[in-house]
Amino acid sequence: MLYPWQENLWQGWQQLLVQGRMHHAILLVAPHGSGREALARHLAKTVLCQNGAAGAGGEPCGVCHSCKLFDAGTHPDFHVIAPVQDGKQIGVDAIRQCNRWAVETSQLGGERILLIDGADSMGEAAANALLKTLEEPPSGCQFVLLASSLDNLLPTINSRCNKWRLAMPQEQETKRWVEKQLMQSIKLETVRLNGSAPIATQQFIEQGQDIRYTKLLAVFGDFLRPPNFGLYDVAGLCTKEGHNSLKWLSYFLVDCMKWQQGVTTHLVHSESLPLVEQAAAVIAPMTLLEQIREANSLYQKLERHPGLNAELLIVEWLIGFMNHP
Ligand SMILES: [Zn+2]
Numbered sequence: 001m002l003y004p005w006q007e008n009l010w011q012g013w014q015q016l017l018v019q020g021r022m023h024h025a026i027l028l029v030a031p032h033g034s035g036r037e038a039l040a041r042h043l044a045k046t047v048l049c050q051n052g053a054a055g056a057g058g059e060p061c062g063v064c065h066s067c068k069l070f071d072a073g074t075h076p077d078f079h080v081i082a083p084v085q086d087g088k089q090i091g092v093d094a095i096r097q098c099n100r101w102a103v104e105t106s107q108l109g110g111e112r113i114l115l116i117d118g119a120d121s122m123g124e125a126a127a128n129a130l131l132k133t134l135e136e137p138p139s140g141c142q143f144v145l146l147a148s149s150l151d152n153l154l155p156t157i158n159s160r161c162n163k164w165r166l167a168m169p170q171e172q173e174t175k176r177w178v179e180k181q182l183m184q185s186i187k188l189e190t191v192r193l194n195g196s197a198p199i200a201t202q203q204f205i206e207q208g209q210d211i212r213y214t215k216l217l218a219v220f221g222d223f224l225r226p227p228n229f230g231l232y233d234v235a236g237l238c239t240k241e242g243h244n245s246l247k248w249l250s251y252f253l254v255d256c257m258k259w260q261q262g263v264t265t266h267l268v269h270s271e272s273l274p275l276v277e278q279a280a281a282v283i284a285p286m287t288l289l290e291q292i293r294e295a296n297s298l299y300q301k302l303e304r305h306p307g308l309n310a311e312l313l314i315v316e317w318l319i320g321f322m323n324h325p
Pocket of ligand 1: 048049050051060061062063064065066067
C-alpha cells in the first residue's frame with residue numbers, strides 16, 4: 001500500500017522500472033514514521049511480480065504466484081535485514097548473510113531483493129562488508145537501502161547508490177491526514193514534534209505520548225518558576241518516558257531561547273506557546289543555552305547506554321536550572 005505523499009517518488013521509480021533502467025542499489029532517505037518500509041515493499045513486490053513490472057504498467061499484478069507469496073510474507077527471494085532492536089546496530093554477521101543471499105540463485109527464477117531497513121545503523125565492519133557487494137553487484141539482485149539521513153552512512157556506500165529523498169507533507173497536510181485517520185482534531189505542535197511525518201504523528205497520539213508530553217511540559221513549566229519546586233516530579237516523568245523526554249524538553253527550551261530573542265516564527269510550539277512565554281521570562285539566557293547543550297548530550301548518552309541510571313542523571317541536569325537563579 002502506498003501513502004499519498006509517496007505518489008511522486010513512486011512514479012519516478014515506476015518510470016525506471018518500465019524502462020528497465022532501475023539502478024541495482026536504491027537508497028531511500030526518509031524519516032521513521034514516513035511509511036518508508038511500505039514504499040520499499042511495494043517496489044520489491046513490483047520487481048518480483050511474474051507478470052512483469054513493465055507489462056503491468058509498473059504495478060504488481062496481485063494474482064501471480066510471486067505476488068501471492070509476497071503478500072503471505074513468504075517470498076523466498078525477498079530478504080529483509082534490520083537491526084534486531086530499535087537503536088541497535090546492524091552487525092557484520094547480518095550483512096555477511098545478506099551477501100550470501102545476493103549471490104544465491106533466485107528460487108523463483110526472477111530477481112532477488114535485499115532490503116536493508118536502517119542502513120544508517122550499520123556498524124563500520126558491516127558497511128565495509130556491504131560495500132564489496134555493492135561494488136561488484138551480482139546479476140539479478142536489487143538492493144534497497146533505507147536511511148533516516150545520510151549523516152551516519154559511509155560516503156563510499158552513499159556514492160554506490162542511486163539516492164532518493166522522500167519529502168514529508170506540509171504540516172497542515174499532515175495534520176489533516178492524521179485527523180482523518182484518527183477522526184479527532186490534533187495539535188499542530190504534535191505534527192511539528194514529529195517532523196511532519198504522518199505515521200509517526202499518528203503513533204505519537206495512539207500511544208498516548210501526546211498526553212504524556214503535555215503533562216510533562218506543565219510540570220516542567222511549574223518547576224522552572226522560582227522557587228523551583230517539583231524537581232522529582234519532572235525527573236520521575238522523564239525517567240518513565242525514557243530518553244525521548246529529553247528531546248521534548250530540549251525542543252521546548254530551544255523555543256524559549258528563540259522567544260527571548262524575539263523570534264516568533266519557526267517555533268515548534270503553538271498550542272503550548274503560553275508555557276514557552278512564561279518559561280522564557282524566568283530562565284537566564286546563559287542558563288538556557290547551557291541546559292540545552294546538556295540536554296542534548298544527555299539524550300545521546302542515554303540513547304547509547306540504556307543501562308545508565310537515568311533518573312540520577314536527569315536530576316543532576318535539572319539542578320542546573322536552580323544553580324543559576
Ligand atoms: Zn504479480
